Amino acid sequence: MRQPASARWSNQATFIHSLDARIKLILLLSFLLSIALLRAPSALQLTCCLLALIAIAAAARLPILRVLRASLFVVPFVGLFSLLVYLTGDASRAWFILAKSYLSAFSVLIFISSTPLPRLLAAARFFRLPALLVEVTQLIYRYLFVLGGEARAMQIAFRARGGKSGSRAVHAASGMVAVLFTRSYEKAAMIHKAMCSRGFSGNLIQAVELSPFGLQEGAILCAGIALLIGLHFV
Amino acid sequence: MHIPDNFLSPPVWATLDGIAIPAVAYVSRQAQRATDNSRLPLLGVMGAFVFAAQMINFPVGLGTSGHLVGGTLLACLIGPWAAALVITSILIVQALVFQDGGVLALGPNVINMALMGVLFGYLPARAFFHTKWKSYGVFAGGCCSVLASGVLALSELTLSGIRMPGTLLGASLGLFTINAILEGAITVSVLRAIERLNPGITDSVFGKTESIGSYSSRWPKAVAGLAAASLVLAAGGVLIASTLPDGLENVAKTLGMRFGQPAFVSPLRYYRIEAFGSEWFSRTAAGIFGLVLIYVICALGGHLLARARRSYS
Numbered sequence: 001m002r003q004p005a006s007a008r009w010s011n012q013a014t015f016i017h018s019l020d021a022r023i024k025l026i027l028l029l030s031f032l033l034s035i036a037l038l039r040a041p042s043a044l045q046l047t048c049c050l051l052a053l054i055a056i057a058a059a060a061r062l063p064i065l066r067v068l069r070a071s072l073f074v075v076p077f078v079g080l081f082s083l084l085v086y087l088t089g090d091a092s093r094a095w096f097i098l099a100k101s102y103l104s105a106f107s108v109l110i111f112i113s114s115t116p117l118p119r120l121l122a123a124a125r126f127f128r129l130p131a132l133l134v135e136v137t138q139l140i141y142r143y144l145f146v147l148g149g150e151a152r153a154m155q156i157a158f159r160a161r162g163g164k165s166g167s168r169a170v171h172a173a174s175g176m177v178a179v180l181f182t183r184s185y186e187k188a189a190m191i192h193k194a195m196c197s198r199g200f201s202g203n204l205i206q207a208v209e210l211s212p213f214g215l216q217e218g219a220i221l222c223a224g225i226a227l228l229i230g231l232h233f234v
Numbered sequence: 235m236h237i238p239d240n241f242l243s244p245p246v247w248a249t250l251d252g253i254a255i256p257a258v259a260y261v262s263r264q265a266q267r268a269t270d271n272s273r274l275p276l277l278g279v280m281g282a283f284v285f286a287a288q289m290i291n292f293p294v295g296l297g298t299s300g301h302l303v304g305g306t307l308l309a310c311l312i313g314p315w316a317a318a319l320v321i322t323s324i325l326i327v328q329a330l331v332f333q334d335g336g337v338l339a340l341g342p343n344v345i346n347m348a349l350m351g352v353l354f355g356y357l358p359a360r361a362f363f364h365t366k367w368k369s370y371g372v373f374a375g376g377c378c379s380v381l382a383s384g385v386l387a388l389s390e391l392t393l394s395g396i397r398m399p400g401t402l403l404g405a406s407l408g409l410f411t412i413n414a415i416l417e418g419a420i421t422v423s424v425l426r427a428i429e430r431l432n433p434g435i436t437d438s439v440f441g442k443t444e445s446i447g448s449y450s451s452r453w454p455k456a457v458a459g460l461a462a463a464s465l466v467l468a469a470g471g472v473l474i475a476s477t478l479p480d481g482l483e484n485v486a487k488t489l490g491m492r493f494g495q496p497a498f499v500s501p502l503r504y505y506r507i508e509a510f511g512s513e514w515f516s517r518t519a520a521g522i523f524g525l526v527l528i529y530v531i532c533a534l535g536g537h538l539l540a541r542a543r544r545s546y547s
Contacts, residue, residue, distance in 0.1 A: 077238065
């Protein structure tokens with residue numbers, strides 16, 4: 001199981017990447033909020049948002065077409081839903097939901113492609129998210145791909161041995177989950193020992209030092225929020 | 235069942251976010267109390283385990299396959315508080331890294347799946363765990379967990395003013411029921427296999443078989459009954475609300491409020507600042523003020539509770 005492409009893109013050194021994660025988090029939330037509050041967005045407003053996001057993606061040197069395509073991921077599910085809204089006779093609202101959901105997904109993807117998760121979690125910790133929640137999130141992200149790879153390997157092994165269907169297959173699948181659980185449980189004990197031997201004392205999120213806000217960060221924050229408010233008067 | 239952004243109307247998601255934030259803080263404190271440093275890696279790895287277990291296909295016949303959702307299983311293995319926290323973390327990773335579910339809709343998703351999903355999965359399992367109906371309890375837990383999440387998501391959509399025709403609503407409720415039964419069956423089967431490989435793994439959550447008898451027999455059953463009743467009520471409520479949308483709207487009108495308006499705007503309705511001249515701005519300002527108000531009330535309440543508890547001890 002490979003890491004998503006966004007994780008690979010997040011290790012670059014552009015201006016967008018090096019911007020303080022706290023600023024980016026505030027701006028992302030403000031963007032999502034102002035998109036959500038557009039009750040009946042005009043085509044101009046939607047185009048402005050899309051162009052602004054593309055400009056940010058370009059500044060972060062992300063492969064724009066691939067990011068645009070990856071955000072299409074939301075469309076099947078959202079599309080089904082907005083089709084439903086369309087069929088109940090609310091045609092314009094259906095289009096708004098589709099467009100707004102796409103823009104939201106696009107902005108989240110740009111954000112996560114330009115911010116390594118540890119820095120994002122340090123920012124979340126700065127905003128007083130519970131320490132345990134942040135640490136567990138960090139650990140889940142760390143071991144997700146390890147255990148995911150193991151699960152995939154087990155399924156391939158199952159198929160290679162001719163596993164097909166029927167109640168025996170359900171039995172085998174439960175066995176796989178049970179073995180996966182046992183391995184994870186043992187792994188957790190080993191991870192704890194390894195962490196202790198490296199000086200773990202109950203505090204996981206401190207790898208990234210957060211510097212105080214500078215003038216530049218403040219200016220970017222204000223400009224971003226002013227633009228988002230201005231969006232509603234276009 | 236991950237709700238993306240912009241599905242729910244702003245009043246609905248804002249209210250649910252406002253509820254979810256203090257709730258998650260509380261859950262996290264409870265989980266912290268039950269967790270020492272040596273269990274921290276366990277929680278993280280269990281989250282990754284649920285992710286991985288969701289990738290394993292369970293063939294259910296007719297060429298289709300289901301997969302584990304995992305809330306109930308996790309609650310049985312590491313306890314309800316830790317399970318709710320781990321599922322919350324999973325939802326955060328899914329929303330941010332995999333764009334599965336919205337960021338602003340995290341509050342509703344956390345309430346549906348992490349808080350209520352785990353609660354409704356844990357209670358039935360707990361009620362019957364040390365009786366001979368243990369498997370049925372776990373099965374009921376898996377069912378209730380998925381049903382509760384689905385019904386909550388549906389009712390949030392209905393509250394957002396999406397009118398679903400009755401047939402469609404029936405179809406989706408039927409789909410939820412099938413999923414719920416699958417989840418129950420898979421949870422029972424997986425839990426049995428895990429206990430065979432790791433005897434005594436659930437002792438830390440449910441206690442040993444001998445010692446718990448009196449505790450698990452009475453009140454959890456009452457709570458489970460209550461939970462089941464409320465679930466049925468909620469499901470019925472959604473059905474009635476969707477088949478009689480006009481009736482519900484009439485009731486709301488006679489009560490003096492209209493759908494699509496946040497409940498917390500009302501105290502601020504007369505404070506709209508005309509100088510800004512914008513409907514949007516005043517509404518947003520009122521909404522943000524409402525959120526801040528909720529936050530302050532929660533913080534104050536928590537502070538007072540903490541003080542009361544300190545004076546007891």
